[in-house]
Amino acid sequence: xxxxxxxxxxxxxxxxxxxxxxxxxxxxxxxxxxxxxxxxxxxxxxxxxxxxxxxxxxxxxxxxxxxxxxxxxxxxxxxxxxxxxxxxxxxxxxxxxxxxxxxxxxxxxxxxxxxxxxxxxxxxxxxxxxxxxxxxxxxxxxxxxxxxxxxxxxxxxxxxxxxxxxxxxxxxxxxxxxxxxxxxxxxxxxxxxxxxxxxxxxxxxxxxxxxxxxxxxxxxxxxxxxxxxxxxxxxxxxxxxxxxxxxxxxxxxxxxxxxxxxxxxxxxxxxxxxxxxxxxxxxxxxxxxxxxxxxxxxxxxxxxxxxxxxxxxxxxxxxxxxxxxxxxxxxxxxxxxxxxx
Amino acid sequence: xxxxxxxxxxxxxxxxxxxxxxxxxxxxxxxxxxxxxxxxxxxxxxxxxxxxxxxxxxxxxxxxxxxxxxxxxxxxxxxxxxxxxxxxxxxxxxxxxxxxxxxxxxxxxxxxxxxxxxxxxxxxxxxxxxxxxxxxxxxxxxxxxxxxxxxxxxxxxxxxxxxxxxxxxxxxxxxxxxxxxxxxxxxxxxxxxxxxxxxxxxxxxxxxxxxxxxxxxxxxxxxxxxxxxxxxxxxxxxxxxxxxxxxxxxxxxxxxxxxx
Numbered sequence: 182x183x184x185x186x187x188x189x190x191x192x193x194x195x196x197x198x199x200x201x202x203x204x205x206x207x208x209x210x211x212x213x214x215x216x217x218x219x220x221x222x223x224x225x226x227x228x229x230x231x232x233x234x235x236x237x238x239x240x241x242x243x244x245x246x247x248x249x250x251x252x253x254x255x256x257x258x259x260x261x262x263x264x265x266x267x268x269x270x271x272x273x274x275x276x277x278x279x280x281x282x283x284x285x286x287x288x289x290x291x292x293x294x295x296x297x298x299x300x301x302x303x304x305x306x307x308x309x310x311x312x313x314x315x316x317x318x319x320x321x322x323x324x325x326x327x328x329x330x331x332x333x334x335x336x337x338x339x340x341x342x343x344x345x346x347x348x349x350x351x352x353x354x355x356x357x358x359x360x361x362x363x364x365x366x367x368x369x370x371x372x373x374x375x376x377x378x379x380x381x382x383x384x385x386x387x388x389x390x391x392x393x394x395x396x397x398x399x400x401x402x403x404x405x406x407x408x409x410x411x412x413x414x415x416x417x418x419x420x421x422x423x424x425x426x427x428x429x430x431x432x433x434x435x436x437x438x439x440x441x442x443x444x445x446x447x448x449x450x451x452x453x454x455x456x457x458x459x460x461x462x463x464x465x466x467x468x469x470x471x472x473x474x475x476x477x478x479x480x481x482x483x484x485x486x487x488x489x490x491x492x493x494x495x496x497x498x499x500x501x502x503x504x505x506x507x508x509x510x511x512x513x514x515x516x517x518x519x520x521x522x
Numbered sequence: 523x524x525x526x527x528x529x530x531x532x533x534x535x536x537x538x539x540x541x542x543x544x545x546x547x548x549x550x551x552x553x554x555x556x557x558x559x560x561x562x563x564x565x566x567x568x569x570x571x572x573x574x575x576x577x578x579x580x581x582x583x584x585x586x587x588x589x590x591x592x593x594x595x596x597x598x599x600x601x602x603x604x605x606x607x608x609x610x611x612x613x614x615x616x617x618x619x620x621x622x623x624x625x626x627x628x629x630x631x632x633x634x635x636x637x638x639x640x641x642x643x644x645x646x647x648x649x650x651x652x653x654x655x656x657x658x659x660x661x662x663x664x665x666x667x668x669x670x671x672x673x674x675x676x677x678x679x680x681x682x683x684x685x686x687x688x689x690x691x692x693x694x695x696x697x698x699x700x701x702x703x704x705x706x707x708x709x710x711x712x713x714x715x716x717x718x719x720x721x722x723x724x725x726x727x728x729x730x731x732x733x734x735x736x737x738x739x740x741x742x743x744x745x746x747x748x749x750x751x752x753x754x755x756x757x758x759x760x761x762x763x764x765x766x767x768x769x770x771x772x773x774x775x776x777x778x779x780x781x782x
Contacts, residue, residue, distance in 0.1 A: 263679025277610045292541040332535075411611060411623045416604055419571050420677060421625035430629075466611035469632060 194470045201477040205259065208481050212255050215488045217497075219247050236406060246275070249382070255380045255419055257389070257445050258500075259480040262452055264393050266479025267400055268435035269453030270460070274411045275431055278287040279461075283439035283453035285340060286432070287347030291320030292443040294350035297357040297370045310385060310444045314392070317440035320346050321458055335425075376447035376501025378487055389445040396438035400472060401484040403431060407413070407468040449501045451508030452479055458515070523549040523584060524711060525599075530579030532569045533736075538577065539565040540736045543547060547731075549680060552707050554723040555716040557733035558746070560755055565604055566733070567683050570714075571602055596624045601674035605685040615669050616654040619644055622676030623739065637676075644675040645659045647709075648702055664695025671702055682706065684715035688722065689695040700723075700726050720777035723748060732756060748777060 212407025214225040228247060231237055263406040268283040276285060284290065299309040331338035354374070361367040380516040400407075406427055409417050417424045439453070456479040457471070464470040483500070486507065490500045525547045536617070540562040547553055555563045562733055568574045570581060572588065581588040583599045591599075609618075616638075623637040636647035645651045648668050653661065658669060667687055667782050687703065688696030702728050717723065723730045723744045730747040732740040734756045740747040745763070753761040760780040765773055 274611070279610060359623070405632040406629045408613070408617070409621055411609070412621065413604070413607075414721035415571070415573050416602065416607070417624075418573065419597065419600065420592040420622065421592075423629075425594065427629050461611065463662060464616075466613045467617050 195450045222277040253383045258483040261442040261446045262479040262483025264438040265453035266456035266475040268438040270457040271435040285344035286321045288317045290347035290350040292317035294353040299356045315445035321436045375499040376449040377499040389441045392441040394439040396434040399434035404468045404472045451504045526582040528610040532577045537593040551728045552713045553729045554727035555731045571624045572669045579733035601679035602682040603670045612657045612659045642670040681712045724775040
């Protein structure tokens with residue numbers, strides 16, 4: 182069965198990507214009808230298609246709920262899921278390690294520290310987002326700049342520097358939590374670090390989409406070159422590849438993606454680790470297939486998890502908690518079933 | 523196609539491993555690089571592939587100096603076949619061979635169907651076409667080595683540098699790989715390979731470069747280079763080179779240590 186599935190993907194992967202894209206649109210549309218305020222599917226569909234059909238026979242509040250509350254959430258879940266999965270794919274290949282996640286270079290910790298600082302200083306939510314994004318990207322580039330000075334194993338130097346900078350940033354965050362006002366900023370910092378889409382609005386989505394687009398386009402263009410970056414440095418060099426330049430470009434792209442994802446939704450774990458694994462098991466290791474498939478599957482996954490987060494209980498569950506609840510058992514299952522990772 | 527290695531010296535940082543090494547390699551020629559561990563075989567390859575910088579000397583590729591070539595240009599002359607290639611992810615054989623084409627399109631592009639055709643024809647020339655869709659990770663050591671050779675052929679370089687291609691393989695597999703090397707020579711490739719086996723040079727090398735402590739001890743035909751005197755000097759063991767005949771009465775030479 183596994184063999185069959187694999188060869189099916191091998192022969193029909195372009196069609197499968199189109200099918201996944203259609204599925205993504207369908208999942209998003211259906212998700213518009215899920216949430217606290219009850220809207221029926223027919224209300225949603227009537228509203229969505231009303232520009233074409235001219236039929237305006239939907240519940241009075243439908244446009245407000247769809248536009249102001251649900252659409253930004255669903256869009257951001259799609260974007261975050263895709264961004265985290267794609268940057269996870271890229272980092273796993275570049276570090277030749279399937280256990281690497283998008284925050285391997287400390288981008289989450291750095292963004293968290295930036296956000297915590299902005300919250301402590303009492304900045305607006307836009308300011309918090311900007312601080313998270315800037316500190317996430319700046320710290321990763323700092324790690325890259327430091328690692329480039331190493332004459333030995335660049336990859337190892339990069340991972341170690343990333344871990345150091347990450348722990349430095351975690352220390353800052355912990356200290357800020359320690360001195361924070363327990364009634365206001367502490368709650369807000371904790372909430373931000375949990376990862377949640379409760380506060381996203383269209384404005385935030387419009388801001389985050391730019392760095393994400395740049396990251397997606399760059400990685401899409403380099404999707405074949407990512408395969409070469411999986412090779413040992415020396416093998417790649419002997420093939421005439423400028424591995425330093427290419428690796429730097431991929432790090433820039435992956436960092437833009439993960440930093441934008443983190444500043445939109447806080448720390449949402451597991452997606453960037455889990456989705457690339459699943460996709461690799463389905464379509465194989467070639468990044469030409471892996472990148473589009475994990476972008477789509479990652480987006481669909483996070484939209485579905487967010488649907489759960491919104492509808493499982495009366496009070497909303499932060500999505501970061503849910504992804505971990507789903508993610509950890511998934512990995513245990515993977516180990517038990519395949520006896521390897 | 524001719525490579526002239528002229529008095530090159532180099533190593534790791536300030537630690538010099540290879541000194542004053544000179545030799546020539548032409549199309550249709552196999553040169554075995556022999557010598558004990560630490561004699562500079564791998565370092566010589568690293569200098570030629572420019573993984574480590576040359577301190578002095580020069581290497582000429584059809585008269586063009588290594589120092590004035592970009593890495594991309596160098597890859598058109600030299601292909602490197604590593605001893606162990608341990609992939610983390612399960613690429614198919616065809617995907618691995620296709621990677622050899624990386625030099626033929628930009629970082630922002632993907633392989634064309636032409637590249638795929640070249641990859642398949644490389645597999646066909648080695649007689650391992652049927653492996654194309656298998657996972658590289660599931661192959662035997664000998665098959666993997668053949669796939670690495672196919673990848674180097676896909677790169678379309680005329681000179682193949684092989685780091686101990688047969689050393690980690692069992693007897694039959696190492697023979698298969700060495701057969702492939704000789705077929706490549708007959709196709710006009712130049713092959714430079716390091717070896718620990720003293721029999722390999724006699725059966726498949728045109729010339730031997732015998733290294734001792736980073737210097738050339740001898741360079742020339744196997745029988746002139748691997749003499750009992752040279753071998754005893756380099757390895758510190760008394761050795762004999764004997765002539766034997768196979769079942770078709772064809773002569774060949776074997777090298778063996780002599781027990782005192």
